[in-house]
Amino acid sequence: xxxxxxxxxxxxxxxxxxxxxxxxxxxxxxxxxxxxxAGRWWPDAPAGETTLSLAHLxxxxxxxxxxxxxxxxxxxxxxALEATLAxxxxxxxxxxxxxxxxxLGGALATAASGPLAARYGGPRDQVLxxxxxxxxxxxxxxxxRVVKNVAGxxxxxxxxxxFGAYGAIVEAHLRLRALPAADRSLAWSGxxxxxxxxxxxALAAGAAPAALELLAPSxxxxxxxxDGWTLAARELxxxxxxxxxxxxxxxxxxxxxxxxxxxxxxxxxxxxxxxGRWPVGLRIGADAAAWTDALALLxxxxxxxxxxxVTAPRGTLRTGYENLSAEAVRARRAAAARRGWPxxxxxxxxxxxxxxxxxxxxxxxxxxxxxxxxxxxxxGGVFSAPLFG
Numbered sequence: 001x002x003x004x005x006x007x008x009x010x011x012x013x014x015x016x017x018x019x020x021x022x023x024x025x026x027x028x029x030x031x032x033x034x035x036x037x038a039g040r041w042w043p044d045a046p047a048g049e050t051t052l053s054l055a056h057l058x059x060x061x062x063x064x065x066x067x068x069x070x071x072x073x074x075x076x077x078x079x080a081l082e083a084t085l086a087x088x089x090x091x092x093x094x095x096x097x098x099x100x101x102x103x104l105g106g107a108l109a110t111a112a113s114g115p116l117a118a119r120y121g122g123p124r125d126q127v128l129x130x131x132x133x134x135x136x137x138x139x140x141x142x143x144x145r146v147v148k149n150v151a152g153x154x155x156x157x158x159x160x161x162x163f164g165a166y167g168a169i170v171e172a173h174l175r176l177r178a179l180p181a182a183d184r185s186l187a188w189s190g191x192x193x194x195x196x197x198x199x200x201x202a203l204a205a206g207a208a209p210a211a212l213e214l215l216a217p218s219x220x221x222x223x224x225x226x227d228g229w230t231l232a233a234r235e236l237x238x239x240x241x242x243x244x245x246x247x248x249x250x251x252x253x254x255x256x257x258x259x260x261x262x263x264x265x266x267x268x269x270x271x272x273x274x275x276g277r278w279p280v281g282l283r284i285g286a287d288a289a290a291w292t293d294a295l296a297l298l299x300x301x302x303x304x305x306x307x308x309x310v311t312a313p314r315g316t317l318r319t320g321y322e323n324l325s326a327e328a329v330r331a332r333r334a335a336a337a338r339r340g341w342p343x344x345x346x347x348x349x350x351x352x353x354x355x356x357x358x359x360x361x362x363x364x365x366x367x368x369x370x371x372x373x374x375x376x377x378x379x380g381g382v383f384s385a386p387l388f389g
Contacts, residue, residue, distance in 0.1 A: 015057050015073065016131050016139035016170045023168065023382060024137035026050050032384045035164040037075055037103030041110065041276075046350045049384050054105055057170060065090045068176040069128065074105025074169045090176040093120035095268060097318070097346075098276035105169045110346060111161030115211035115234065115268060118313045120177075124160045129173035132159055132166070135378025143173055158373055163358045165370075165385040166377045180236040183264035186246055187233065188257035189226040196292055198253045199231050199312045203288060205252035208313070209245060210236045211268065214291070216308035223270055224260050231257075231312070234268060271309070278307055278320025281347035282329070284336055287315035294341060301332040318346070326355035326389070333360045357389030 034045040057073030065088040079100035096112030113122035129143020142156035211234035220230035286294035305319040333343045
């Protein structure tokens, strides 16, 4: 249960000590640990490493709908958590790519956001606290009772998106929202130029739907049967407000595009499944005004992707490939770095992850900080996550 302030509860869960004991055992044997949740996102483990499964951590405790908070084990499947929360009238604004049965811990470790990040932010914005087992086998609480490094910031923000480099997420304390009364979507398709212009008009008019996603032709055709690029919008909330917001958005988009009216939740659930099928996935953090430049950059260095999806208000560009070399990933990162855009290898097999690194190139200051954090929380290098290749 959370305390009166809504902070992460103080007692460490029994599961934390179980995981900690296993980490200590592996470390004592001189082995390295490959963390695994449901095994649906990174199914392969590097050769010679010990897989530590967290799939058994499926508990849900401290669910308080009135306070809009929940504490859940890292191994719980997102669809199972969603069902539990819905039965109490609340939901978690986390819609990462992949199967709905992927684990909560995996989604947090990879900072895997989806279209809902347009309004609600990414995984870091949903996390109030974490229980993490560090490389020395110590169980740590981060969040309400903040674990800080010498720089004095909340380390939980680094653990989310750290790909397991700083420790094993055992449990998360999460921010919830009340279930909306209405969930509606609209979409408009046309040429890249026309759809990009429509998205720019919508943003300039102050449109802020729950999701505003740009879909490349191949993905748009699979999801909607649409030809050409597509701008898809989702709105959640009260029925009247949803209708008014979508009407205003449609007015901002204007005429000249083909209109589609898909079923609300179904479109976005299929988006997760389709994007989750890409064998190699890159995520580039551009900005709302420059995503077309980022698209041109990736095409130059990596070729035409199998699929592309852009979260318009944030400029987050996600691209998928059937295969990609580490050299191509490095070339794209180097070009993107000149614009200040980070490129994350969101998905790839073990060989590509270790050759290219999941983060890759970083400015000197942030890289030094990341390395300091890793030495602090995993001084023996127990966790195998290849941040920099």
